[in-house]
Amino acid sequence: MDKASLIGVLIGSICLGIVFFEVSHGHFMMFFSLEGVLMVGGGSISVTFMALPMHAMKQVPGYIKKFMFQKGKSAVEVVQTMSMLGEKARRDGILALEPEIEKLQGTDPFLASGLRMAVDGVDPDGIESTLRMEIMAMTERHKAGKKFFDLIKLYGPGYGLVGTLVGQVGMFGNLATADIGTLGHMLAVAVVATLYGAIVANAIAGPIGDKLGIRSSEEILNREMALQAVLSIQAGDNPRVTLDRMLAFIPAVQRKTLKVAA
Amino acid sequence: MDKASLIGVLIGSICLGIVFFEVSHGHFMMFFSLEGVLMVGGGSISVTFMALPMHAMKQVPGYIKKFMFQKGKSAVEVVQTMSMLGEKARRDGILALEPEIEKLQGTDPFLASGLRMAVDGVDPDGIESTLRMEIMAMTERHKAGKKFFDLIKLYGPGYGLVGTLVGQVGMFGNLATADIGTLGHMLAVAVVATLYGAIVANAIAGPIGDKLGIRSSEEILNREMALQAVLSIQAGDNPRVTLDRMLAFIPAVQRKTLKVAA
C-alpha cells in the first residue's frame, strides 16, 4: 500500500468535493455535461488506443495498481540484503549463496539471475553487460507505462477544449434567438468540458504519471546498487568495500543507521 | 491490421459525432466553415510542403498505412526466430543457416544481412558496426515520418488561430452596423477555425505521431535484440546464453512463456 498516493487522492477528492458543493449548493448536476464526458472521457480513451500498441493498453490496469500499491524494496533493504549476502560469501565461499538464490528467485528475479551468473563463474564483463541490458529494457517498459498517463495529461485538456469550442459555436449560433438564461446555461455546459480536461490532467493523470516516473528511477537505482554488489561479491571484495560501493547511492541520513549496523 | 488504432479511431469518431449532433440538433452545417477548411486544411498542407523535402512528402501515404496496419514482428517472435536459428547453428554448424538466410531475405532483410555477414566470417566488430549503423539510419527515417504529423499537430492549431483572428477582425469591423444575430454567426464561423485546429491536433495528428514514435522504438528494440543474437550465434555461444541476452529486452510476463518453451 502506497500511503502517500492514498493521502494525495483523498486530499484532492475532498478539496474538489467541497468546492463543487460550495459553488453549486449541492446541485452537483450543474457540473455534469454529456458533451464533456464524451469529449474528455471518450477522447482520452480514443487517443490512448490510437497512440499505444494493443499490448500496452492491456497493461493499463497494472499501471494503476502500481500507482496505488507500492512494489519493490527500499534502497535500504537492498543494501541490507546485499550486505548479508556479501558477508556469507566472504565467510563460506561464493557457492554458499546457492540456497539464497533459490529463495530470491520468486521475490527478486533480477538479483537471483545476477548471483546465479556470479556463482557459475561468468566473467564480470558478461554479468555487467547482461544485467545492465536488463536494466535498460526495464527502463523502456516503464517509459511505456508512464506514456499512457502522459497521453491523457496531454490530450485530455485538448479534447476538453474541443468540447468547449463546439458548445460555443452552438451558443454563438443562437445569440439572436435565445434568452440570456439559455445562453448562460449553454456557456456553462461548454465550459464544463474544459473543466473536465483540467481535472483529468492536473488532478489525475499528471501526478500518477509523475509517481510512476519517480518509482521507475528508484527501481533503476536499486538494481544499479544490486549490480555493483554482485560484481563486488564475485570479486571477493571485503564486505566493507561492497557496502561502500552501494552506500554512495542512498541519502546521507539513512546511511548513518546502516554504517552502525554494518 | 492494428486493432488498437482502429478502435481508437472509431471511439473518437463516435464521440465527436454524438457531441456534434447533440449541440447542432442535426444541423451539422453550423460546424462547416470554408475559412476553417482553408486555414487548417490548406495551412497544414502548406506547412508540411514548406517544412519537409519533396521525397518525404511522397512517403506520407506510407506513414498513414503504417499507422492503421501493424508491420514487423513482435519481440516474442524475434526471440523465437533467433532461438531456432541459434539451436540450428549450434547443432549443424553456422553454415547450416545459409538456406534460412535465403528465406529471411524477403521478410527481414536486416536479419538476413546480419546472418550473411556472420556466415561469411566477417569479424564481430564489423558486423556490429554495420548493423548498428543501419539501426541508426532507420531511426533517422522514422524521425522524418513522425515529423510530418508533428508538423500538423504544431501548425494546425496555429493556422486555426489565424482563421479565428481574421474572422474576429471582420466581426469587430462590423460591430456598429450588424445586428446581434449576424455578429453571433460571424463569431461562430470564426471559432470553428480554432475548433478544426484543436481536432486536427488532438484527435488526429497528435496520436498518429505518437504511435509512429512508439512503433519506431519497438522496431529499434527488435533489431537490437536480433543484433545481439547474431553476435552470440557467430561466437558459438550456448543457445541459452543467446536467449538470455535477448530476454533482457522483453517484459517479464512474456518471458516466462518463452523460458518454458526454450
Next chain:
Amino acid sequence: MDKASLIGVLIGSICLGIVFFEVSHGHFMMFFSLEGVLMVGGGSISVTFMALPMHAMKQVPGYIKKFMFQKGKSAVEVVQTMSMLGEKARRDGILALEPEIEKLQGTDPFLASGLRMAVDGVDPDGIESTLRMEIMAMTERHKAGKKFFDLIKLYGPGYGLVGTLVGQVGMFGNLATADIGTLGHMLAVAVVATLYGAIVANAIAGPIGDKLGIRSSEEILNREMALQAVLSIQAGDNPRVTLDRMLAFIPAVQRKTLKVAA
C-alpha cells in the same frame, strides 16, 4: 529549385488570400494596421539584431535562398559518386583519384579534402578526426542559420501580443466616450497585431526553420556517408564493402535500385 517549398508557399498564400477576401469582401485595408506592422515587423527585426551577432545577420539572405533553392546532392548521388570513386581506386590504385579530386574541388570541397588526405596517405584516425570536426563545425553554422527563423517564430507572436495589448489599453481608456463602431474598429486594429504574429510564426518563420533543420540533418548524413566511404577506399576495401557501409544510411526503397545498379 526546391519544388516542395514553392508548392507550400503557393498553397499557403492562396488559402490566406481567399480567406482574407471572403471576410473583407475585398476591403483588404481592414487587415492593415501600422501598429501591427511596426510591432511584428519592426519587433522581429529588433529581436534578431539583439539576439544574433552581426556576421550572422549578414547571412540571412543566404538562408532564405537556401530555403527556396535546393542545394547539395541527394544521398543516392553521394552513394553513386563514392561507388564510382571506389571502383576506380580499386582498379587503378588510389593515386588515380588525383584528377577526380581536382574536379570535386569546386562542387564538393568536403569530399575533395577527404580524398586529398587519403591520397596523401594521412592516417585514418587523422582523416576521420579532421572530417568529423568539419561536420561538427558545419552543424554549428547550420544551427546559427536556423536560429534566425526560430527567433522570429518565438518573438514575432510575443511582439504581436504587445501590439494587441497596447491597442486594448487605448480602447479601454476610451470605453466611456467612444461609440460602439469606434470601439469595434479599435479592437479590430488591436487584434490585427496578434494576427500578424500568428501568421509570421505559423505560416512563414516556423516552416522555413523546420526545413532548414531537416536540410541540415540530410547534409550531415551525406557527409557522414562520404566520410565512411573515404576511409573504406583508403583501406583498399572491396567496393561492395564500401557500398554496404554507405547503404546503411539510405532508405530501403532507394537501396534496391542501387544494389541492382552496383
Next chain:
Amino acid sequence: MDKASLIGVLIGSICLGIVFFEVSHGHFMMFFSLEGVLMVGGGSISVTFMALPMHAMKQVPGYIKKFMFQKGKSAVEVVQTMSMLGEKARRDGILALEPEIEKLQGTDPFLASGLRMAVDGVDPDGIESTLRMEIMAMTERHKAGKKFFDLIKLYGPGYGLVGTLVGQVGMFGNLATADIGTLGHMLAVAVVATLYGAIVANAIAGPIGDKLGIRSSEEILNREMALQAVLSIQAGDNPRVTLDRMLAFIPAVQRKTLKVAA
C-alpha cells in the same frame, strides 16, 4: 543565512502587499476565496503526495530550510582547503593527512572519505569511481528535492484554473437570475483561484526550485574539484599542478586572488 533568498522574498512580499493594498484600498478580504485556497493549496498538497513517494515528502521541511539558509562551502574555500592539504601532503608525506581527515569527517564527509581512500592506498581508478558514484547519487537526491517545487509550479496554476472554471460554471448558470453585482462578485471569486495559482507558481515554488537547482550544480562542481584534488594529491603532484586542476573550475576574477595567495 542566504541573504539573496531573504532579499528576494522581502521584495516580492512588499511589492505584492502594496499592489493588493492599492487595488483593494485595504479590503484585503476581497482577495480571499475559500475555493481558491482549497484548489491551489489543497490541490498542490494532493498532487505532491500523489506524485512523490512518502520518504521524499518527509524531506520537504529540509528543502525549504536549504532554500533559506546557505549550506556547503564556496568554490574558493574548497580550493583553499585542498591547496593547504596538498602542501601538507607534499611536505610531510600523505600519511600526515590522517589528523585532517578526522577533522573533516564531520564537516565534509565526501572529502574525508576521498582522502581516507587516498591515504589507504586505494588505486586512483577505485577512488575516482567511488567518488564519482557518490556525486551521481547526490545529483539524484537533489533532483528529487527540486521535483517537489517543480510539481507545485506545474500543477498549482492547473488547480487554480480548475477553481476558476468551477466558479465560472456557477456564474454562467445564474446568468439569468442574478444581478450584475452578484455576477461580478462571483467572477471575482472565480478569478482569485487563478491568481493564487499564478502567485504560487511565479513568486514561490518557481524561484525556490530554480535556486535549489543552481545550488545543486554548485555542490556538484565543488565535489568535482575536490575529487580532482584528491587524485592529484595521491599522485604526489606538485601543489601548483593540483591548484591548476581546480582553478579551471572557478571564475577568472576570483582566480587572481587565489593565484597571488598560492
Next chain:
Amino acid sequence: MDKASLIGVLIGSICLGIVFFEVSHGHFMMFFSLEGVLMVGGGSISVTFMALPMHAMKQVPGYIKKFMFQKGKSAVEVVQTMSMLGEKARRDGILALEPEIEKLQGTDPFLASGLRMAVDGVDPDGIESTLRMEIMAMTERHKAGKKFFDLIKLYGPGYGLVGTLVGQVGMFGNLATADIGTLGHMLAVAVVATLYGAIVANAIAGPIGDKLGIRSSEEILNREMALQAVLSIQAGDNPRVTLDRMLAFIPAVQRKTLKVAA
C-alpha cells in the same frame, strides 16, 4: 561595441515609441501603472534574488555590459594568431614562443596558459584535459549569466499576469457600482501589467539571453580551435596541418580569404 545589439535596441525602442504615441496621441501616462511597475519590475528583481545565489547577482552589471559591448576575438582572428604562432614555432623552435606568451598573458590568458604548458613540455593529454576542463568551467559560468535573463523572461510575464488578475478582481468587485468609464480605466490599468510582462520578456530579457547564449557558443568554439592549434604546435606539425585543424571550425566564405593569406 556590438553594433548589432545597438541597432536592435534602437529599432525596438523606435517601433514601441511610435506605437505608444499613435495609440495614446502623446498621453503616454495612460501606459503607466504603478501596479504594473511593482509587479513586473519588483517581481522580476524578487525572483532573480530568490533563484540565483548572491555572487551571481553581483555579476549582473557585467552581463549587461557584455550584451552591449563585444568581447573576445572573432574565429578568423584566432586562426590568424595561431597560424602566426605555428609558423614561428616551426621556424625558431617552440621556445621562441616565450615572448609571445608574455604578451598574450593579458589579452588571452586561456591561450597563454595552453602555450605555457606546451613550452614547458607538459604531455599532450595533460594539456588537453586541463584546457578542456577550463572550457567546461567557462561554459558553466556562461550558463549562470544567461540564467539571469532567462529567469526574467520566464517570470516577468507571470508576475504581469498576477498584476492583471489582481486588477481584474478589483474591477469585478466594483461591477455593480462603478460607471463604464471607471471600469474601462480599471481594466486598462490591469492590462498594462500584462503589457509590461510581454515587453520585458519579448523585447528585453529574451533577446539579451539569446545573444549571451550565442556569444558563449562562439567563445567555446574559439577556445576549442585554440586548443587544437596548441596541441598541433607542440607536436611540431606542419603549419598547414595546424591551419586545417582549425579551419574546420569556421564558415566556408571566410575560409577562402584565409587560405589565400596562408
